[in-house]
Amino acid sequence: MGMRIHPSLLSADFANFQRDIESIPSADGLHLDVMDYHFVPNLTFGLPVVEAIRKVTDHHIDMHLMIDDPDRWAPAYAEAGCESVTFHVEACKAPVRLARELRKLGARASMGLKPQTDIAPFEDILPELDMILLMTVEPGFGGQKFLDIMLPKVRRTRELVKKSGLDIWIQVDGGVSESTIDQCIEAGADTFVAGSAVFSADDPDGMIRTLRERAEELSAHCH
Numbered sequence: 001m002g003m004r005i006h007p008s009l010l011s012a013d014f015a016n017f018q019r020d021i022e023s024i025p026s027a028d029g030l031h032l033d034v035m036d037y038h039f040v041p042n043l044t045f046g047l048p049v050v051e052a053i054r055k056v057t058d059h060h061i062d063m064h065l066m067i068d069d070p071d072r073w074a075p076a077y078a079e080a081g082c083e084s085v086t087f088h089v090e091a092c093k094a095p096v097r098l099a100r101e102l103r104k105l106g107a108r109a110s111m112g113l114k115p116q117t118d119i120a121p122f123e124d125i126l127p128e129l130d131m132i133l134l135m136t137v138e139p140g141f142g143g144q145k146f147l148d149i150m151l152p153k154v155r156r157t158r159e160l161v162k163k164s165g166l167d168i169w170i171q172v173d174g175g176v177s178e179s180t181i182d183q184c185i186e187a188g189a190d191t192f193v194a195g196s197a198v199f200s201a202d203d204p205d206g207m208i209r210t211l212r213e214r215a216e217e218l219s220a221h222c223h
């Protein structure tokens with residue numbers, strides 16, 4: 001199983017995105033959090049900033065839309081050339097239709113779940129998805145404590161994906177660090193968002209390599 005580390009730019013310097021992106025060449029993807037003050041109690045940036053970032057990097061751009069009405073706003077991120085786009089199912093009116101539209105536009109379609117949202121009701125729509133994002137903190141802010149109570153959901157999601165036989169990435173987002181990544185790997189995650197753990201490290205790029213080596217080593221034993 002491929003293991004991916006996606007640093008979250010929420011913990012980067014908002015006045016120096018390009019500099020901070022260039023400091024992490026080892027990243028498997030850049031996780032960009034769009035927040036709208038409605039779906040979550042925080043505000044970050046939107047499409048114009050993402051388009052500007054697209055111009056200065058060839059990295060896989062992993063959009064995480066923590067916004068109301070993703071049915072309306074998400075396709076533009078795929079059109080802008082982002083490789084994956086996560087919409088939150090709690091805010092989405094027509095997840096199947098949106099996932100199909102994202103794929104048609106060339107992006108990986110991803111469904112995000114807040115901590116209290118169960119995966120079971122969505123089993124039938126797995127064939128429409130390329131990734132499932134499981135929040136391991138309440139969405140809205142970086143630097144929060146990892147909720148280990150989410151691990152059974154990661155496990156259940158891995159079981160459903162395994163049963164489906166589909167190649168769907170399972171992303172964990174929130175509080176992922178050197179001290180919590182092992183539990184996520186054991187539970188079945190393969191894509192790891194790390195914001196503060198990467199950008200508060202003395203060597204952000206080294207931290208990405210450390211996390212990925214750990215993930216690769218441990219997953220070889222677990223899965």
Ligand SMILES: O=C(CO)[C@@H](O)[C@H](O)COP(=O)(O)O
Nearest residue numbers: 010139140142143175195196
């Ligand atoms: O989506 C979010 C927060 O809502 C995350 O992407 C955070 O940015 C992760 O930051 P850390 O918990 O790793 O500091």
